[in-house]
């Protein structure tokens with residue numbers, strides 16, 4: 244298990260016990276549910292499994308590289324390079340994707356990589372039944388959207404049926420028009436502002452959408468992209484990517500929660516990272532609010548700190564960082580939060596609660612929630628948006644004020 248997960252399990256596990264001990268029976272279930280959501284988001288994070296369907300040379304491998312912003316997949320200029328129907332693990336420095344590269348079926352020469360000779364669909368069937376894809380990308384070259392792609396569509400239909408039969412899962416399909424840089428006028432470089440270029444892109448997009456709709460539903464989205472990159476000795480020598488961020492953003496929404504985090508992390512798409520950070524914050528806020536809604540003495544403090552620390556670790560992870568308790572403490576300390584005291588209070592609080600069950604200061608649920616929310620926003624500004632600490636402190640103060648203003652009741656903080 245990754246370090247950050249151990250850290251979060253420690254934190255939440257420790258506090259779960261404590262929360263159990265502090266919170267009366269009927270409310271336990273509710274708090275438990277909020278806590279579970281937070282855990283699910285962070286603890287159950289796993290690599291997304293994506294099936295990529297497309298003809299030979301459609302740009303499957305290039306698209307994978309474009310998402311990683313690194314050369315993780317072999318790109319072939321002339322020969323078919325990717326063997327059929329196996330799950331490949333593509334790993335970058337920030338994480339991995341599991342890709343079922345279903346190389347174009349029914350094509351001429353055998354791929355340069357070793358491939359079993361059994362029927363291509365049979366291989367894909369085996370791969371699909373061993374692991375259920377979270378989503379399917381259907382790729383088509385911009386210049387081939389009006390070509391006969393019936394066979395490719397039929398294959399897609401077969402794969403969809405197979406997944407449904409084996410796993411009872413209707414895999415979402417996302418259409419991708421690849422290599423739009425090849426559309427006229429080709430000399431125009433991204434970001435595309437040229438009217439003719441945009442019109443041609445839109446036309447290709449609509450054509451593919453019409454072809455996909457009968458299989459994947461009228462609501463199927465088609466995203467036009469350019470993925471061309473050239474690497475030299477591990478460095479990016481040319482980058483003609485366009486709209487990859489939009490694809491990642493849309494794809495993330497189609498993935499199960501547990502697979503979203505990893506894609507956000509790998510792709511470094513800030514808008515996606517921000518969204519996920521907000522989801523983590525929402526879960527933490529709900530948990531903190533539920534905990535704070537109990538008239539608990541000072542014991543609230545360490546429990547809340549634990550929830551908030553987990554939230555910060557989660558946000559850091561989305562942004563590509565691996566934080567431990569120490570770095571979280573440093574961050575909270577920088578915001579002016581007295582974390583050391585809170586951690587030390589833990590033992591004392593336990594003893595106090597036993598002696599005086601309703602004594603001491605009480606933190607209301609809304610204050611606990613508001614404070615957690617403000618810390619979450621600060622963590623997002625710092626780790627995701629890479630704002631300077633000075634700015635982050637300001638953001639934190641402003642948000643804390645804002646949270647307070649919106650609160651129905653003011654409460655006494657210890």
Ligand SMILES: Nc1nc2c(ncn2[C@@H]2O[C@H](COP(=O)(O)OP(=O)(O)OP(=O)(O)O)[C@@H](O)[C@H]2O)c(=O)[nH]1
Pocket residue numbers: 297298299300301302303304305306317318319320321322323324325346347421422423424425468469470471
């Ligand atoms: N101009 C342009 N060329 C691209 C783009 N994407 C891929 N290519 C080129 O198209 C060729 C095939 O790309 P690959 O990524 O290897 O295609 P593939 O679908 O993985 O091919 P197979 O594994 O052989 O089925 C390579 O020469 C790429 O450089 C793009 O967006 N624009």
Ligand SMILES: [Mg+2]
Pocket residue numbers: 303304305317318319324325344
């Ligand atoms: Mg390939």
